[in-house]
Amino acid sequence: MYDTEFLDIPALRSVRGSVRLPGSKSISNRVLLLAALCEGRTVVHDLLDSDDTRVMLDALRALGCGVQVDGSRATIDGLGNRPRQPQAELFLGNAGTAMRPLTAALAVLGGDYQLRGIPRMHERPIGDLVDALRALGCTIDYLGTPGYPPLRIGQPAVRLDQPIGVRGDVSSQFLTALLLALPLAASQPGRRDVVIEVVGELISRPYVEITLQLLARFGVQVQREGWSRFTIPQGSRYRSPGDIHVEADASSASYFIAAGAISEPGRGPNGLKIEGVGEQSIQGDIRFVDAARAMGAEIDSGPNWLQVRRGAWPLKAIDLDCNHIPDAAMTLAAMALYADGPSTLRNIASWRVKETDRIAAMATELRKLGAQVEEGTDFIRVTPPDSTTGWRAASLHTYDDHRMAMCGSLAAFNPARLPVRIQDPRCVGKTFPDYFETLFAIAEPSTPVPVLCVDGPTASGKGTLAAAVAHRLGYHYLDSGALYRLTGLAARQAQLEPEPVNEAEIAALARQLPVQFRADRVWLAGEEVTEQIRSEAAGMDASRVSALPSVREALLNLQHSFARLPGLVADGRDMGTQIFPFAPLKVFLTADAAQRADRRHKQLISKGISANIDSLRADLAARDARDSSRSVAPLQPAQDALLLDNSQLSVEESVDRVLGWWQARQPF
Numbered sequence: 243m244y245d246t247e248f249l250d251i252p253a254l255r256s257v258r259g260s261v262r263l264p265g266s267k268s269i270s271n272r273v274l275l276l277a278a279l280c281e282g283r284t285v286v287h288d289l290l291d292s293d294d295t296r297v298m299l300d301a302l303r304a305l306g307c308g309v310q311v312d313g314s315r316a317t318i319d320g321l322g323n324r325p326r327q328p329q330a331e332l333f334l335g336n337a338g339t340a341m342r343p344l345t346a347a348l349a350v351l352g353g354d355y356q357l358r359g360i361p362r363m364h365e366r367p368i369g370d371l372v373d374a375l376r377a378l379g380c381t382i383d384y385l386g387t388p389g390y391p392p393l394r395i396g397q398p399a400v401r402l403d404q405p406i407g408v409r410g411d412v413s414s415q416f417l418t419a420l421l422l423a424l425p426l427a428a429s430q431p432g433r434r435d436v437v438i439e440v441v442g443e444l445i446s447r448p449y450v451e452i453t454l455q456l457l458a459r460f461g462v463q464v465q466r467e468g469w470s471r472f473t474i475p476q477g478s479r480y481r482s483p484g485d486i487h488v489e490a491d492a493s494s495a496s497y498f499i500a501a502g503a504i505s506e507p508g509r510g511p512n513g514l515k516i517e518g519v520g521e522q523s524i525q526g527d528i529r530f531v532d533a534a535r536a537m538g539a540e541i542d543s544g545p546n547w548l549q550v551r552r553g554a555w556p557l558k559a560i561d562l563d564c565n566h567i568p569d570a571a572m573t574l575a576a577m578a579l580y581a582d583g584p585s586t587l588r589n590i591a592s593w594r595v596k597e598t599d600r601i602a603a604m605a606t607e608l609r610k611l612g613a614q615v616e617e618g619t620d621f622i623r624v625t626p627p628d629s630t631t632g633w634r635a636a637s638l639h640t641y642d643d644h645r646m647a648m649c650g651s652l653a654a655f656n657p658a659r660l661p662v663r664i665q666d667p668r669c670v671g672k673t674f675p676d677y678f679e680t681l682f683a684i685a686e687p688s689t690p691v692p693v694l695c696v697d698g699p700t701a702s703g704k705g706t707l708a709a710a711v712a713h714r715l716g717y718h719y720l721d722s723g724a725l726y727r728l729t730g731l732a733a734r735q736a737q738l739e740p741e742p743v744n745e746a747e748i749a750a751l752a753r754q755l756p757v758q759f760r761a762d763r764v765w766l767a768g769e770e771v772t773e774q775i776r777s778e779a780a781g782m783d784a785s786r787v788s789a790l791p792s793v794r795e796a797l798l799n800l801q802h803s804f805a806r807l808p809g810l811v812a813d814g815r816d817m818g819t820q821i822f823p824f825a826p827l828k829v830f831l832t833a834d835a836a837q838r839a840d841r842r843h844k845q846l847i848s849k850g851i852s853a854n855i856d857s858l859r860a861d862l863a864a865r866d867a868r869d870s871s872r873s874v875a876p877l878q879p880a881q882d883a884l885l886l887d888n889s890q891l892s893v894e895e896s897v898d899r900v901l902g903w904w905q906a907r908q909p910f
């Protein structure tokens with residue numbers, strides 16, 4: 243997951259290959275709750291790992307449920323009909339799929355519980371559900387604004403003599419919450435059928451369909467008359483299915499379906515394969531497939547996969563009632579940027595009470611990109627930017643809303659080849675923590691991947707600066723010196739002196755360097771050598787092998803391969819002059835020699851490597867001389883490099899200076 247302040251996505255051209263999507267949030271949280279309410283053990287496979295599922299798991303633990311998570315598999319030892327903890331304070335983040343059903347289940351079970359969330363959760367209405375539960379005899383108090391969480395739940399005196407009325411026109415989650423919770427009431431001895439009557443037109447029916455299908459998997463057969471009356475037969479009991487698999491999230495699939503539909507056709511005819519969910523999915527948002535087809539996407543499907551490629555181009559504008567796909571419909575608003583006229587998405591009033599007011603948010607952000615947008619209480623109309631002159635590079639606000647961030651990323655496919663900035667990219671953690679990594683793995687940029695170069699002499703602080711800048715931008719990091727150090731070590735291991743007589747053999751080693759980088763560690767031929775290559779002797783060997791032209795040539799492709807989406811910060815001696823000559827920013831970093839020797843001394847001592855300051859000074863001078871005077875790619879600033887002498891600067895000041903230069907080159 244990108245934990246950066248913002249993420250700049252370079253202009254993208256196409257997607258190809260295949261993606262496997264994480265599990266559905268709606269299914270994951272429903273299954274977890276049902277498994278918790280059952281007696282006995284349920285093993286949940288392919289569970290989504292996200293903010294919303296984590297709060298649900300934490301809540302279940304707090305209630306005394308047995309929870310064991312191992313990767314995407316969770317083993318739940320259910321509570322049966324009563325929580326083992328009669329009192330608990332539950333923090334539910336911004337997860338509507340946890341807040342609503344847990345409120346209902348705990349209100350029916352009774353106890354002393356407080357349910358809270360982040361500030362936005364306290365602005366999301368829950369009054370209709372509380373009213374329904376109070377009419378049933380549950381005790382629920384508002385701890386803040388009436389009608390909204392936080393809530394306190396007490397002991398109920400459940401009455402089932404009347405049908406339970408619940409409004410269905412604000413959120414279908416209220417009905418889902420009751421359906422998931424009321425089998426608890428129906429299972430009590432002597433109880434009767436539980437009848438729920440929906441007041442008003444039920445919205446987002448497909449989500450209720452998921453609830454009914456999952457209840458059936460857990461042994462509860464709800465009878466329904468149309469979409470207005472639901473009966474849970476007397477004596478219904480949850481029964482664990484033993485093992486249950488979570489489908490991939492159909493709403494998450496929508497971003498990749500959209501990307502496939504707007505992606506320039508590449509080599510090979512097949513477009514993008516999306517694995518984990520097919521057209522027969524039980525999730526309502528899978529009907530996004532029809533809407534995408536109506537806009538021109540070509541989509542094939544099999545049991546658990548979809549295959550998407552561009553069909554009509556530009557996409558065809560649509561006018562669609564989106565009530566049946568409220569979440570995935572946001573993706574249509576992003577696709578509308580590529581349509582041949584204005585698209586209208588109707589019947590989307592529920593967008594206004596989601597993670598943010600999504601109609602207002604979408605209108606504001608699409609306008610920044612150059613679209614004209616009209617919004618009403620329950621519709622949005624998007625007129626795309628003119629494809630040649632209308633697009634703007636924009637920094638998109640994401641409102642702590644995962645779907646705003648994922649939709650925003652689709653603007654990177656713009657024909658004007660402009661990058662797009664996504665603010666607060668970590669908000670995708672709600673349902674799809676690795677969304678951007680997944681996108682970058684299958685996307686091809688339409689312009690070269692941005693590279694920021696930091697060159698300079700030994701111990702000037704290049705590595706420190708470059709790694710910190712990479713971290714702040716969410717970019718990859720290339721420590722090119724490490725490649726020369728590794729080559730020097732490989733030569734030593736092969737009993738080769740780092741001398742010109744051995745040039746051909748050392749170059750052959752460099753070309754096939756069996757190297758692996760993971761986090762801050764590095765392996766050579768399976769052996770971890772992170773510390774070993776940091777000694778001054780290894781630095782000297784590196785300097786010697788690096789003076790051999792064929793070794794430099796041999797390491798060229800490896801270095802280029804680090805320039806991957808979303809961008810790269812590279813440090814070394816010749817990043818700006820030889821390896822990435824087209825980099826938009828080149829920094830030449832220096833510090834005076836005495837300071838550099840002193841810094842290196844402290845650095846080695848702190849790593850427990852013994853060092854002598856006098857010999858370090860001598861080594862440093864020798865290395866400076868060799869690196870600057872060698873015939874190939876000598877250490878020197880690129881003509882267009884910006885010079886930074888950090889002798890008097892702290893690390894943070896250097897990082898801020900470079901980020902300031904970088905920002906000045908961005909179009910937003």
Ligand SMILES: Nc1ncnc2c1ncn2[C@@H]1O[C@H](COP(=O)(O)OP(=O)(O)O)[C@@H](O)[C@H]1O
Pocket residue numbers: 698699700701702703704705706707841842844845888891892893896
């Ligand atoms: N601006 C700075 N001020 C003070 N110390 C610094 C600064 N930049 C880096 N250092 C320290 O200097 C040492 C050498 O830095 P390093 O990044 O390894 O240099 P290089 O990659 O250029 O050889 C490190 O211990 C680092 O913390």
Ligand SMILES: Nc1ccn([C@H]2C[C@H](O)[C@@H](COP(=O)(O)OP(=O)(O)O)O2)c(=O)n1
Pocket residue numbers: 699700701702705722723724726727781784785788789813814815816817865869
């Ligand atoms: N792009 C590069 C990077 C390093 N080298 C050579 C020259 C250096 O003395 C060695 C070791 O580089 P490294 O950046 O790890 O060395 P320092 O940390 O700056 O001491 O490799 C190079 O020739 N070209």
